[in-house]
Amino acid sequence: MAARRRGAGLRLCATVFLLDMAFCKGFVEDLDESFKDNRKDDIWLVDFYAPWCGHCKKLEPIWNEVGLEMKSIGSPVKVGKMDATSYSSIASEFGVRGYPTIKLLKGDLAYNYRGPRTKDDIIEFAHRVSGALIRPLPSQQMFEHVQKRHRVFFVYIGGESPLKEKYIDAASELIVYTYFFSASEDVVPEYVILKEMPAVLVFKDETYFVYDEYEDGDLSSWINRERFQNYLTMDGFLLYELGDTGKLVAIAVIDEKNTSNEHTRLKSIIQEVARDYRDQFHRDFQFGHMDGNDYINTLLMDELKVPTVVVLNTSNQQYFLLDRQIGSAEDMAHFIRDILDGTVPAQGGDSILQRLKRIIFDAKSTIVSIFKSSPLMGCFLFGLPLGVISIMCYGIYTADTDGGYIEERYEVSRSEIESQEPVEDGKEQEPSGGATLGPTVQEPKDVLEKKKD
Secondary structure, three states, X not given: OHHHHHHHHHHHHHHHHHHHHHHHHOOOEEOOOOHHHHHXXXXXXXXXEOOOOHHHHHHHHHHHHHHHXXXXXXXXXXXXXXXXXXXXHXXXXXXXXXXXXXXXXXXXXXXXXXXXXXXHHHHHHHHHHHOOOOEXXXXXXXHHHHHHHOOOEEEEEOOOOHHHHHHHHHHHHHOOOOEEEEEOOXXXXXXXXOOOOOEEEEEEOOEEEEOOHHHHOOHHHHHHHHOOOOEEEOOHHHHHHHOOOOOEEEEEEEOOOOOOHHHHHHHHXXXXXXXXXXXXXXXXXXXXXXXXXXXXXXXXXXXXXXXXXXXXXXXOOEEEEOOOOOOOHHXXXXXXXXXXXXXXXXXXXXXXXXXXXHHHHHHHHHHHHHHHHOHHHHHHHHHHHHHHHHHHHHHHHHHHHHHHHHHHHHHHHHHHHHHHHHHHHHHXXXXXXOOOOOOOOOOOHHHHXXXXX
């Protein structure tokens, strides 16, 4: 009886799950060739996928939840998906080069999504890009609300100016990453001190930084560098994104499950440097920690001991390893200054030799991972081709050997024939005197008759 009840309960749960999935799918439209002509009247969030793509299959339930959430909150953004292999011409028109590709289509504009593939991050992207490019902040209450909601945001303060035009251009390019606002001087908090107007500010890490054209260079480049918090929990995707900033990344590589003093101490030191030395290093450095050394090992092509600190230049694949004991934040700050001064040697890089080393390392890592995950599959993938190549090589070798023997034998027999020809000629003409070396040759019959006569 109990087993029947459990079985009935499992069937009920499965039925509810399937109904829930079907319910979620109802809010994601399957798009076809008519989408090209009908889309411009609406804002669309589209997943371009391939049926055989594993990452696309992993995204599918998340995408259904996105469609349900967008519908439930009354968003003007419509959610759809398109098989890019069946409608390749439309996918190519939107610049789809890989799967899955997420784009928000707004009029004639198409914005690529490059963030984590989670429901909340995708919805946040849709809200940000579908709204106004630059949102006004009319009051201090609205400013405080924005400050509580967003960890990083940019604000233009002032009237019409060439700086505002640059700000608009930068926002049109970088709206996929962060929020842009505008406000008057009396709206910003009292602790904000502005030396001149107009100005562009970034608010993050419970403080603010003012854009300086002479020190920070191009406005778009500065915004791209400052769109991250000063201290972050690092992963592979985030390190890839940080490669566009041009900043060095100081990372405490630790094991978060290990609560020993050394692991927590290095993490605390990096956090302290990020906080207390912000004014000195925020233009050149990004700080954070990473759980485990697997990803770092693939970048360094070496085994990195944990815990430790490594400084990465993700734009050219150079890195700096500790050459001293780090006992305090001041020791870490001194190490960073030595890196900026060039006294700490850089390792790695993107030279030709390093690229060849990278190819060999990646090939070795791939083979090892295949054999670790599935030894039988590894033997089949690599053993079968090697066996075929060995048989081919053996066949070629033996064929060359036999051919050489036959050719040699032919040459020998030919030489024997040529050597015998002058000997036979010599036998026909018997010397006038002396004994003959060869056997007596029988004379013709008519010659013998003449001698008798």
